[in-house]
Amino acid sequence: MVRFLNVYTISAFVSIGVALIGFDISSMSGVLGTHQYQDFYRNPLGIRQGLITSAMAAGSIVGALSAGALGNKFSRKVTIQGGSVLWCIGSTVQSTSNGVPMLISGRVISGLCIGIMATLTPTYQSEIAPRKIRGRVVSFQSLAGTLGIMIQYFIQYGCSFIGSEAAFRVPWAIQAVPAIVLFVGLFWLPYSPRWLASKDRWDEVLTVLAFLRTVNNNVNDPLVLAEYKEIEDQIRFEREVRFQPIRELLSRKMRKRVFLGMAVQIWSQLTGMNVMMYYIVYILQSAGITSVLLASSIQYVINVVMTIPAILWMDRYGRRPALLLGALSMALWLYLIGGLLMAFGEPNPVPNQPSTWIIIDHPNASRTILACSYLVVGTFAVTWAPVSWIYQAEVVPLRIRVRSVSLSTASNWVFNFMLALGVPPLLRSISWRMFFIFASLNVLAFIHIWVAAPETKQRTLEEIDEIFEHGGPLWKSFTGKLGTSRLEQLAKDIETGKVKVRQGG
Structure with a gap:
């Protein structure tokens, strides 16, 4: 018998919080090419458009940094509910905005929610999931994010045919619906067992x-x-040593683990994926693609479809191979895009356009750039998209997990903010050279992951401590075989009576 409410369905439902991130990405990328948006907000270009887009990331930084303390105090579940309320407020402000300042304010408020969701959703999922399917379960949030991007984009695309301001106001207002569903549904979901343990609610x-x-x-x-005993032992150990969370985060023992989680999130931004998501309309215009809104919609479908293999195979093939292959592949596609724009492009003869460099009358080059942009999106979806969120919660122990994930997520949004703000003026100033920069950053990401990122698949969150403390080079854990799980051995000892569990803390 399969029960309806289980780890899979709970994780899938909580992933609505991450779907809101996708809604936000498409809420901006879907309107950039519409005359209704351009007319009402007076054709924002360069840094002005960058400020509008990056406002969400600015709020997300604050939300991510506050999520750790809020999640520890009020629980992951209740804090996520609070985030959904912020999202509804932000959507309301955006959909009723009377100009750029009010639009930016609404996106900052929505960003507070995004920072909370991006921090606590993968944390909650990793803490409720069994070790053997933890990667698959946490990958649901990646699928939810891509679905959010696609659904909101098609809503935006459909509304673009409305001849009034409703073309962008209606989609921005609709964003509140999934947040309301999430807020209500969370009342029926359980608290994280590890959070309950930290509050001495042992029966629960x-x-x-x-x-x-x-x-x-x-x-x-x-x-x-x-599993109950493992959690109990860890909580008892933390209390005996009377650890201080901030000092622990910065200790020599934890420093490289915290930095690794932050680095993976930073590299995920520097791959150039969000550039393709936020500003795909500008990129396709530079490539000489005419039906940019329709062409953009295909990449969002690819983004969803390619996330599914990651969910199915992540716990089989592991985190490390996905990161390595993903970085090298995206570097290749971005070098191709930059090279084709350099070889076949020319200065844009039309003034006051987002792109100052454009391909004219070279259809084969235009189609190749379009294909490469699809390949970047598909590669990211099956590799870095799920792993970057799984990894940050896996590599640190319970006692500092939420705070460390907060730092990692905040790092993500800091770089998201810089890229969202900087890409529009970069496209206007260095055009095709920008793609060479992102391609080279992918090569650097490959080198760093090869040296510093161990494999963590199919380990309990407690067992991962041993990977970082065994003293050898971290990359060697990739070639090692897993032995009998400590959790499985402990279960056998309990079953045979060798170990007794005292219930109730």
């Missing part, structure tokens, strides 16, 4: 673990008791 810890791990809510199941 056991009840939630039994609910998540067994069909019949069997609190005496050996694997349930083994």
